[in-house]
Amino acid sequence: MKYLGKKVVVTGGTHGMGRAVVDRLIEEGAEVVLTGRTIEKAEGIKAHAIASNAADLDDIAALKTEVAQRLHDIDLLFINVGFSTLTPFDTTTEADYDRTFDVNTKGAFFTAQQLAPLIREGGSIVFTTSVATALGSPGLSVYAGAKAAVRAFARGLAAELAPRNVRVNVVSPGFIDTPSMGVYGVPEEVVQQFKEQGDRITPLKRHGSMDEVAAAVLFLAFDATFTTGAELAVDGGLGQGISA
Numbered sequence: 001m002k003y004l005g006k007k008v009v010v011t012g013g014t015h016g017m018g019r020a021v022v023d024r025l026i027e028e029g030a031e032v033v034l035t036g037r038t039i040e041k042a043e044g045i046k047a048h049a050i051a052s053n054a055a056d057l058d059d060i061a062a063l064k065t066e067v068a069q070r071l072h073d074i075d076l077l078f079i080n081v082g083f084s085t086l087t088p089f090d091t092t093t094e095a096d097y098d099r100t101f102d103v104n105t106k107g108a109f110f111t112a113q114q115l116a117p118l119i120r121e122g123g124s125i126v127f128t129t130s131v132a133t134a135l136g137s138p139g140l141s142v143y144a145g146a147k148a149a150v151r152a153f154a155r156g157l158a159a160e161l162a163p164r165n166v167r168v169n170v171v172s173p174g175f176i177d178t179p180s181m182g183v184y185g186v187p188e189e190v191v192q193q194f195k196e197q198g199d200r201i202t203p204l205k206r207h208g209s210m211d212e213v214a215a216a217v218l219f220l221a222f223d224a225t226f227t228t229g230a231e232l233a234v235d236g237g238l239g240q241g242i243s244a
């Protein structure tokens with residue numbers, strides 16, 4: 001029971017890689033609060049499931065109150081909510097832009113701001129960004145910018161929280177086999193093509209698993225005790241400038 005006694009908040013923990021982190025934590029004895037827009041998919045998980053829209057500052061403030069009541073203080077805040085849409089630059093609307101930044105960027109920032117006071121000394125924050133920040137990928141420009149901002153936030157927060165011995169790090173996934181592949185609003189066959197494209201262009205010639213991301217998140221959270229402000233890529237080499 002490696003995480004017995006640990007208390008953790010996972011935003012975007014109902015499915016995908018956030019859920020993989022939740023499952024590992026629960027198996028190893030942690031107490032977990034997880035969020036999603038809807039929590040039906042979390043039924044049966046032995047966690048506190050709270051419906052909370054990451055783009056809504058009132059929801060984030062309410063989440064802080066709930067977490068304080070249920071857990072009191074926390075060891076890990078995993079800020080994982082995010083999505084992309086594969087929208088080309090020339091057809092991106094202001095609404096597309098705002099939605100992408102509201103969920104991926106503003107939500108991440110204010111979730112950290114609201115919940116950081118609950119993190120115990122020695123605890124940590126982990127954000128999820130993306131290999132898209134290191135690539136020029138068609139349809140992913142706004143998403144890449146939104147996640148690049150989160151990567152920059154992590155450095156600033158690492159500086160501001162270091163006096164409390166709270167570490168702040170980033171996991172940067174490449175193509176990971178989650179139900180959505182992180183892409184919303186496109187047909188299933190497009191998600192499938194996206195996944196196959198990932199397998200072709202990734203140096204390790206495959207996509208990653210949710211468990212491979214979860215292992216990196218938990219390493220940053222609990223084992224990497226002299227690491228802060230850092231980014232750990234889980235991308236099969238895709239964002240690392242490796243020639244095929």
Ligand SMILES: NC(=O)c1ccc[n+]([C@@H]2O[C@H](COP(=O)([O-])OP(=O)(O)OC[C@H]3O[C@@H](n4cnc5c(N)ncnc54)[C@H](OP(=O)(O)O)[C@@H]3O)[C@@H](O)[C@H]2O)c1
Binds near residue numbers: 015128177181183
């Ligand atoms: N899969 C990949 O290949 C990949 C690659 C690079 C980066 N990423 C990033 O990794 C993270 C997780 O991706 P994933 O593939 O695991 O995605 P996923 O399966 O779609 O899971 C996303 C999680 O976030 C929640 N969520 C989405 N929008 C939300 C909102 N507005 N408010 C609250 N919760 C919300 C979802 O729950 P509900 O549906 O209930 O709201 C779910 O729990 C994201 O930040 C994504 O951008 C993914």
